[in-house]
Amino acid sequence: MMSSVKRFLIGRPLKSDQLGDQKLNKTKALAILSSDALSSVAYGPEQILLVLITLSAAAFWYSIPIAAGVLVLLVALILSYRQIIFAYPQGGGAYVVSKENLGIYPGLIAGGSLLVDYILTVAVSVSAGTDAITSAFPSLHAYNVPIAIIFVLLITTLNLRGVTESASLLAYPVYLFVLALFVLIAVGIYNILTGQVSAELHAPLGTPVAGISLFLLLKAFSSGSSALTGVEAISNAIPNFKEPSPNNAAKTLLAMGSLLALLFSGIVFLAYYYGIVPRPEVTVVSDIAEQIFGRNFMYYFIQGTTALILILAANTGYSAFPLLAVNLAKDKFIPRMFTIRGDRLGYSNGILILGLLSIVLIVVFKGRTEHLIPLYAVGVFIPFTLSQSGMIVRWVRKKPEGWVMKLIINATGALISLIVTMMFFLTKFTQVWPVLVFIPLILVLFHRIHKHYEDVADQLRITSCTKALPIEGNIIIVPVAGITHVVENSLNYAKSLSAYQIIAVHVPFEREDEQVFEQKWTKWQPDIRLVSLYSPYRSIIHPLTKFIDTVQRKASESNYQVTVIVPQFIPKKGWHNILHNQSSLLLRAHLLYRRNVIITTVPYHLKK
Incomplete structure (x- = not known):
């Protein structure tokens, strides 16, 4: 039944040679990998205004030069990540660049930050979208968390079906959003003209504003830069x-950067010219749309x-997280299970x-993850800084043709x-301080996992191991609970192994039962030694393992191997197990960690 449900949810398994069919073209990749960056247009401009207000x-005119600064950073990031795409076509982005050029720990900081950031991407994005829905239908507000969880489950299932299927379905809303904002910007500019x-x-631009300072402008700039989250996903x-x-990825990156620049600058300009004041209950985009269109079809479409x-x-996050995890x-810094492709080749x-x-x-923060946005943003800008610093080192070290211009681009972006x-960190320390905790913890976790894999490899390597x-x-040793076909089946298997000695072990809870069982055993299997371990405390595991340890210690002195054969009957139907x-x-679970003891299960399948 489970296999039928799985096939219904994620589809039939794909052959490994069908991997090429699961690759994305530029149109679908732009929608899938740009949705995070493009969606930030919905809140990035608002973050600037929230600081200036x-x-x-009167200080809103500063949003224009601040937006220009954000666009400069965007251009530097796009050009930088374009260079990263061609320099590291195997993917990995900031992690691979930082590890190769700055060292293993900067690479792990970049990789760990991005892993956490992609988790935040999913939680924050779904919660924000849920808020938008429940704002339109206030009666659903009490169900924010269940609704958000349902969305996560749907997107997860869709991605398990394969990259191309999720891209085919999710591309439409992304392009509809881009179309809606272009219409909004075009009509808004037309009304102005x-x-x-x-x-x-x-x-007017240049209006003197009392109390303005470089610190506040930098704070507004850093807040507005949250619109650039997701830029690294394509690399x-x-x-x-x-x-x-690499060519298709580079073209997609340029297309994403162009769309993001046009939409971001357009929304910032309209917000400034229309005098939009950010309000807790209404988003800036909603306010602009209402002033331009009123409460008509276009407003609700936007x-x-x-x-x-x-x-x-x-x-x-679903597109970038698994690939970063693979790297x-x-x-050997996270479990190897992340390198395994599933039924649909994802x-x-x-x-x-x-x-x-x-x-x-979502559950921990009750669907209200908006105060995680600064943490979410700083989790991206740390890898931004490290990756571009790594590219600076690469150009200085290799000095390829045109490396000076490439160095300037990366140096600008890094700075x-x-x-x-x-x-x-300076302006929102109370919100971003967890970064200073989770990054060291992640590094410790990475180190412990890597050490484990190295230790395992060292012990399994034939050349480095002591000869067995x-x-x-x-x-x-055969634990026996009674005289049954299950036990008989296990004893027959034990006899077939040409063992030095076979010992049946019975653990009775009453002295009378012990004597009765020994008499029956002598008649049934007189050639197999029976050991009774009376257990007054009704424990089976403790006396049995104690006996096995004793036999193992004596056997090891003569290079004998101890094997425990566990008889087990298998019910015809799974629910019968309960x-x-x-x-x-x-x-079996208890004996698994016993050294030098082999555990074998002999199943006996019931027919009804």
Whole structure:
């Protein structure tokens, strides 16, 4: 039944040679990998205004030069990540660049930050989209958390079906959002050019504002830079592109940067010219749309597509997280299960873990994750800074043709990203301080996992291991609960192994039962030694393991191997298992960590 449900949810398994069919073309990749960056247009401009309003509405004209600064950073990031795509076509983005050029720990800081950031991407995006829906339907507000969880489960299931299927479905809302905002910006600018918007709604550029300072402007700039989250996703997901993947990824990156620049600058300009003042209950985009269109179809179309893209921005995390996890797993810093492709050729373990951890965040923060946005943003700008610093080292070290211009591009991006990161810590320390806790913890976790894999490899390597001693014979211990076909089946198997000695072990709880069982055993299996371990405290595991340890110690002196054969009957139907105690399962679990003891299960399948 479970296999039928699985097939219904994620589809039929795909052959490994169908991997090429799961690659993305530029159109679908732009929608899937740009949704996070493009969705930030819905809140990035608002973050600038929220800082400037602390002075007065007259300070809103500063949003124009601040937006210009954000665009400069965007250009530097786009050009930088374009260079990263061609320099590291295998993907990995900031993690691979930082590790190769700055060292293992900067690489792990970048990789760990991005892993956490992609989890935050899903939780924040889905929660924000849920808020947009429940704002339109207030009666649903009490169900924010269940609704958000349902969205995460749907997106997770869709991604488990494969990259192309999720891209085919999710591309439409993304492009509808882009269309809606372009219409909004075009109509808004048309109204301005035709004199339908009063110039009194905004303060002229250059208006003196009391209390303005460089610190406040940098704070507004760093807040507005949250619109650039998600820019790095394409460089992490190069393997998802059709061949030639680096060229297609680079073109998609440029297209995303162009769309983001146009939409971001357009919304900032309209917000300034229309004199939009940010309010807690209404978003800036909603306010602009209402002033331009009123409460008609276009207004609700814009609001609906905005809510959709906020939810679908989570899909960027599902595209980039598994591929970043693959790179970390190949380097033995996270579990190797992240390198395994699922039935639909996606890295399903990464997808499932991302969905699970996102749900945990949503539940813990009760769907109100908006105060995690600064943490979410700083988690991106740390890798931004490290990756571009790594590229600086690469150009200085290799000095390829045209390296000076490339160096200038990366140096500009690294400097601005560092400033933004520092401003987050200076101005929003109370919100971003967890970064200073979780990054060291992640590094410790990475180190412990890597050490474990190295230790395992060292012990399994034949050339470095002590030569195993030959086994002189086999002492087989068979725990027996009664005289049944299950026990008979296990004893027959034990006899077939040509063992040095077979010992049946019975653990009675009453002295009378012990004597009765010994008499029956002598008649049934007179050639097999029976050991009775009376257990007055009704424990089976303790006396049995104590006996096995004793036999093992004596056997090791003569190079004999101890094997425990566990008889187990298998019910015809799975639910029948709950009607029986699971002593064999408990015994195997307990003996699994015993050194130099082999555990073998002999199943006996029931027919009805």
